[in-house]
Amino acid sequence: MKRALPAFWLIVVLTVPFWLPDQYILHILIITGIFIIAAMSLNLLLGYTGQLSLGHVAFFGIGAYASALTTLGFDVELFAGFRVVHEPWPAVVGFFVGTIVAGMSGYVIGRLSFKVRGAYFVIVTISFAEVTRLVALNWVELTQGPLALTNIPPYTIGFPGLGDYTLWNKTAYYYLVLAVGLAAYIVISRLVGSRIGRAMIALKENETLASSVGIDVTHYLVLAAVISAAVAGSAGSLYAHYVKIIDPDIFLFVYTVMMVIMVITGGKGTLAGPIVGGIIFGFLPVILRPIAAPAVQWILYGALMIVIVFVLPQGIVPAVERWMANWTQFGRKAAGIMLASNSKPGDGP
Amino acid sequence: MDQLLQHLVNAVILGGTYALLGIGLTLIFGIMRVVNFTHGELYAFGAYTVYLISAALGLDFFLGLIVAIVAGGLLGALIEITLLRPMRGADIDTVMLVMIGGWIVMQNTELLVWGGVAKAIVTPFPEAPLVIGPVSISWLRVFVLVVALLLIAGSYVLIHRTKLGKAMRATFQDTDTAALMGVNIRGVYTATFALGSGLAAAAGALLGPVFLVTPTMGDLASLKAFAIVILGGLGNITGATVGGFILALVEEIGAGYISSGYRDAMGFLIIIAVLLFKPTGLFARAERVG
Numbered sequence: 001m002k003r004a005l006p007a008f009w010l011i012v013v014l015t016v017p018f019w020l021p022d023q024y025i026l027h028i029l030i031i032t033g034i035f036i037i038a039a040m041s042l043n044l045l046l047g048y049t050g051q052l053s054l055g056h057v058a059f060f061g062i063g064a065y066a067s068a069l070t071t072l073g074f075d076v077e078l079f080a081g082f083r084v085v086h087e088p089w090p091a092v093v094g095f096f097v098g099t100i101v102a103g104m105s106g107y108v109i110g111r112l113s114f115k116v117r118g119a120y121f122v123i124v125t126i127s128f129a130e131v132t133r134l135v136a137l138n139w140v141e142l143t144q145g146p147l148a149l150t151n152i153p154p155y156t157i158g159f160p161g162l163g164d165y166t167l168w169n170k171t172a173y174y175y176l177v178l179a180v181g182l183a184a185y186i187v188i189s190r191l192v193g194s195r196i197g198r199a200m201i202a203l204k205e206n207e208t209l210a211s212s213v214g215i216d217v218t219h220y221l222v223l224a225a226v227i228s229a230a231v232a233g234s235a236g237s238l239y240a241h242y243v244k245i246i247d248p249d250i251f252l253f254v255y256t257v258m259m260v261i262m263v264i265t266g267g268k269g270t271l272a273g274p275i276v277g278g279i280i281f282g283f284l285p286v287i288l289r290p291i292a293a294p295a296v297q298w299i300l301y302g303a304l305m306i307v308i309v310f311v312l313p314q315g316i317v318p319a320v321e322r323w324m325a326n327w328t329q330f331g332r333k334a335a336g337i338m339l340a341s342n343s344k345p346g347d348g349p
Numbered sequence: 350m351d352q353l354l355q356h357l358v359n360a361v362i363l364g365g366t367y368a369l370l371g372i373g374l375t376l377i378f379g380i381m382r383v384v385n386f387t388h389g390e391l392y393a394f395g396a397y398t399v400y401l402i403s404a405a406l407g408l409d410f411f412l413g414l415i416v417a418i419v420a421g422g423l424l425g426a427l428i429e430i431t432l433l434r435p436m437r438g439a440d441i442d443t444v445m446l447v448m449i450g451g452w453i454v455m456q457n458t459e460l461l462v463w464g465g466v467a468k469a470i471v472t473p474f475p476e477a478p479l480v481i482g483p484v485s486i487s488w489l490r491v492f493v494l495v496v497a498l499l500l501i502a503g504s505y506v507l508i509h510r511t512k513l514g515k516a517m518r519a520t521f522q523d524t525d526t527a528a529l530m531g532v533n534i535r536g537v538y539t540a541t542f543a544l545g546s547g548l549a550a551a552a553g554a555l556l557g558p559v560f561l562v563t564p565t566m567g568d569l570a571s572l573k574a575f576a577i578v579i580l581g582g583l584g585n586i587t588g589a590t591v592g593g594f595i596l597a598l599v600e601e602i603g604a605g606y607i608s609s610g611y612r613d614a615m616g617f618l619i620i621i622a623v624l625l626f627k628p629t630g631l632f633a634r635a636e637r638v639g
Contacts, residue, residue, distance in 0.1 A: 052442050054449075112621060115628055119384045119441065119583070123575045124624060127617035130572060138610035253568065257453060264446060295461040302453030306432065309446050 013178060017171040026170045032282025033177040034239050037184050039262040039274035041231035046260070047269030048192050049224045050204035054122050055109075055129030056232055057255040059102045062132060063233025064240035064250055065143060067091075067098030068152045071241070076142045091155045095237045102233020103226050110225030115218075126253070133251035148247035152240050177238055184231045189271050191227065200224055201269075254298075261305050267315025276316055351483035352605065360601040361594065362490045365497030368593030369552040370570060371577030372504055372586055373545035379584025380521045380541045382441055386448040387428060388549050389571030390455035395421050395550030396557030396566065397459060400468050410472050414496070414554050421550020422543040429542035434535070452571075460564040467561040493555045500551055501590060504544070508586065513540055521584065549574075569613055576616035580623055582630025592631070595619075 017026065038060050045053045073088035089097075113124035136143045143149065155176065156166045165172075191197050199220050203210040211217050240246050258281060266277025281301070288297050312319050370392060377385045395417040402413035432451055436444050474488040508514035519527040520537045528534050553570070560566075577596050581588020596616055604612035623630065 050442065052445060112624060115624065119378070119445075120579065120624065120628070122384065122445065123579060124620060126572060127576070127620045131614050131617045134611060134614045138608065257449065260446070260449065293461070295457040298457040299454050299461070302450045302457065305450035305453070306447050309443055309450070310435065313443065 017174055023170055026174055028282060028286055030170060030174055030177050030242060031239075032278055033174070033181055034235050034242070035258065035262065035282060036275055036278030037177075037181050037235040037238070038232050039259045039266075039278050040181075040184055040188055041228045041235065042259045043263045043268060043274045044188055044191070044228040044231070045224055046263055047267075047273065048197065048204065049200045049221055051221065051224075052122050052260075053125045053225075053228070054253075054256055054260070055125030055127070056228075056259055057251055057253070058125070058129035058132045059106055059229040059232035060236040060239070060255065061129075061136070061246075061251040062105050063098035063102040063236030064246050065098075065136065065149070065236075066101035066233070067094035067237035068149045068240045068246055069142070070094035070097040071153055072149060072151070074142055091153050091241055092157060094241070095155065095234065098237035098240075099230050099234040102236065103230030106225045106227075106229020107222060109229070110222035129251055129253065129256065133248050136248035136251060143248070146247060148245050149240075150245045152244045152246070154241055154244070173242055180234060180238060184234070185271070187227070187231070192271070196220060196223065257301075261301055264305065264315055265308050267317035267319075270315070270317045273315050273317045280316075354482075355484050356601045356605045357598070358484050358486060359490075360598040362486070362494045362597075363601065364594030364597035365494045365501070366552040366556050366593075367573060367577055367597050368501055368590045369497055369548045369555075370574040371581060371589035371593045372501065373548035373552075374574040375578045375581065375584055375586060375589040376508075376517075376541055377545040378578060380517055381433070381538055383433060383542075384441065384445050384448065385542075385545070386445070386452040386571060387455060388545070388574050389567030389569070390452055390459070391421050391425060391546045391549040391567075392553035392556075392570040393459055393562070393564065393567035394424060394455070395553030396470075396562040397463060397468075397553075398550070399554045399557050400463075400470050400562050403472075404468070404470055410470075410558075414551075417554035418547050418551045421553075422547030424550075425546020426539050426543040428546070429539045433538070433542065437538075452567075456564055456567060459567075463562075463564060465564060467563045469561055470558040472558045489558060493559060496555060497552075500548065504548065504586070507544070513537075517541055573613075573616050576620050579620050580631060585630060588630055595631075 016029065020026065038056070041059075042053060042056045045051050045056075069086070070089050071091045071094040073086050075083065075085045077083050109125065109128055113121045137145055139145070140147075154166055154168055154173075192200070199210070199215045202213075203215060203217050203220065207217060236250075239250075262277035262281050263274050264277070265280060266275065267273030284301075285297060288300070292300070308315070370388070374385055374388050377383055377388075398417035398420050399410070399413040402408045402416055403410040428451060432447055433444065436447055472489050474492060476487075478485040478487045479491060506514075508517060516527070516532045516537050517540070519530065519532055520534060520541075524534060527537075549570075553566070557566075573596060577589055577592040580595060581590070581592035596619060599615045599619060600612050603615045
């Protein structure tokens with residue numbers, strides 16, 4: 001049964017648009033999927049290396065802006081008379097540019113801040129997100145500032161021999177998000193299952209010991225930051241080309257908090273954690289919207305975060321796994337007792 | 350030149366309140382090892398308390414200031430007892446998550462109670478500014494600076510001249526040994542958090558009338574306090590005081606001569622620069638508080 005479970009879930013998510021033709025639910029699923037990808041990338045840093053990146057939305061936003069600007073083109077005067085003009089490129093190229101630019105900014109931030117860890121890293125990442133927001137707000141010539149980048153075109157994917165296909169409708173976009181999410185999941189699960197992942201976990205558990213057995217700590221942390229930032233950037237690109245308008249508010253701290261809540265509720269350091277947490281917090285606002293104002297919802301989320309840390313510090317997924325393990329063990333034991341009581345003493349051959 | 354002088358004066362006035370913010374945060378970090386994300390919300394709480402008493406209830410502004418500081422301290426003690434005391438012994442990241450939860454709850458409670466529209470606090474100070482040569486300062490700002498300096502001096506006296514201060518310094522140096530010597534660690538933690546929170550509320554109560562009071566005012570205050578603390582070295586009170594004035598100076602000069610849009614980015618550029626060149630902060634000393 002355990003082996004069949006992933007296949008079952010895969011079939012469920014693959015067929016959603018067929019048995020759930022509601023456009024609004026599909027929209028929620030797409031947005032949720034994008035945030036799950038971002039949460040997975042945060043989990044790589046928070047769950048596997050133990051570094052809390054509280055500016056993660058910066059990578060998401062950089063991916064979104066880089067992708068949108070690549071697609072829309074820009075004409076910027078860097079300094080007196082020196083202009084950088086960029087003609088619009090296809091949106092798919094924007095996706096890769098967004099991913100790469102976000103990954104590069106992850107490298108810079110990792111190099112800068114992994115000299116120091118813990119509290120310093122948290123503060124540097126928050127500061128970085130705030131600086132990117134101020135740049136997006138004030139560099140009007142490039143980003144249109146508060147006027148926002150509008151009319152971001154959807155992706156056009158060329159299939160060999162079948163011609164081009166533009167992703168206008170939600171069903172197509174759902175499958176794109178699913179494909180990117182699956183790719184991100186595979187990259188992250190391969191990574192944490194590899195030697196690199198074991199090194200990351202080793203330095204989360206005991207950094208001094210890890211470095212004394214020859215693990216290059218900074219190297220692995222920077223690597224994790226680059227991959228994490230790149231995945232977040234790809235999620236940002238998906239977001240930009242889906243909602244078709246982005247403004248500096250994309251860098252707001254609340255989005256990072258949303259990702260953090262998803263990861264810690266689901267279970268940090270587990271592959272399924274961000275997905276479970278993402279689904280919960282993707283749909284919770286939809287359920288709560290008719291009965292609670294946004295401020296009330298956020299009070300609930302904040303309180304829930306505190307409660308989770310107090311009651312379920314490992315998150316939902318490890319708790320459920322433990323419960324399942326106990327349950328099957330108990331089942332076996334119960335079955336064993338039944339067998340024992342059925343065989344009366346002296347019944348032997 | 351005249352303009353520069355005006356910027357310098359503004360920086361000194363702003364720096365006093367920034368120092369209050371920084372001292373509160375650095376005390377809490379140094380003694381309790383807690384990265385306090387609710388710090389900015391206590392700053393906002395101070396500002397709203399003054400608004401409540403002086404504008405909404407129509408009572409005295411100075412009474413509002415005193416109530417804000419005391420209420421901020423009490424709220425801090427409450428946060429420490431309910432959220433932090435059960436988390437003692439947990440690692441710093443876990444506690445950080447709890448504090449982020451607290452931050453979100455507090456900020457959205459402010460939004461719910463007061464609404465998103467910015468509030469202005471009217472003070473009893475005369476409109477006409479004090480003019481000294483080329484520099485003009487409003488009387489309110491003079492008052493803000495004087496109160497901030499008094500509170501900074503008060504914190505120094507508390508930490509260096511009282512028994513509680515001695516207990517705080519002992520806890521900072523070595524919690525276990527301090528406990529063995531009969532220091533009530535629980536009490537020290539609560540007092541530290543209350544003191545830091547009271548100072549943050551005081552900063553908010555002082556700057557609230559200078560600027561506007563909004564539910565999100567705490568976010569930037571938290572981030573600026575972090576910048577000040579990193580600049581001065583975590584747990585270093587003198588560092589936080591000087592750091593507060595340096596941040597205010599950099600902001601004023603940056604806003605005046607580079608771009609006012611990037612005023613709030615200056616703190617973060619400071620953080621990045623400090624981490625690049627002197628990660629221990631400008632005033633790093635071996636583990637000591639004070």
